[in-house]
Amino acid sequence: MERRGRGRRSKEVEEIASERIQILFEEASRAVKEGKGPRAKRYVALARRIGMRYNVSIPARHRRWVCNACGAFLVPGRNASTRLRPQRFVIHCGECGAVKRVGRGGRSARSRGSKR
Numbered sequence: 001m002e003r004r005g006r007g008r009r010s011k012e013v014e015e016i017a018s019e020r021i022q023i024l025f026e027e028a029s030r031a032v033k034e035g036k037g038p039r040a041k042r043y044v045a046l047a048r049r050i051g052m053r054y055n056v057s058i059p060a061r062h063r064r065w066v067c068n069a070c071g072a073f074l075v076p077g078r079n080a081s082t083r084l085r086p087q088r089f090v091i092h093c094g095e096c097g098a099v100k101r102v103g104r105g106g107r108s109a110r111s112r113g114s115k116r
Contacts, residue, residue, distance in 0.1 A: 009054060017054035021047045025062045028073040037095065040073040064091075069098035 028043035044066055051058050058066075065074045072095045074080035079094035091100040 014054060014056055017050050017056045020050055021056065021058060021062075024050070025058075025073075029075065032073050032075045032078055037072065037079065041071050044071055044073050064102055067093040067096060067098055068100060069093065070096040072096070 024043045024047040028040040028047075031037075031040035031043060047058065047062075048071075050056070065080075066072070067074055067080075070093065072079060072093060074091060074093060076082045076091075081092045081094065083090045083092075085101075088104055089102045091102065092098075093100070
């Protein structure tokens, strides 16, 4: 019996996995807007499994809108609330109440060389 290869997966396989992750997140967004939260949660879980299986990272623009606690796809105004703070965005999950803090991407005071 022939053994499977132990090397890195081909670029084509990784590209297909990335495309599938993209499609699943688009479907999750559509499902939340239609009021089908459990279906959107399932799409996110499938996208995460594909990413883990094929060692493909989920893009930051999608990763930001997934609750780390319950796995829900977050849409501001539907099942999430967002607040702007001086250094970060604060995202509250409407399903489980978890709080997610995301940096705004600007340069921090420490990196600018300010004195303490």
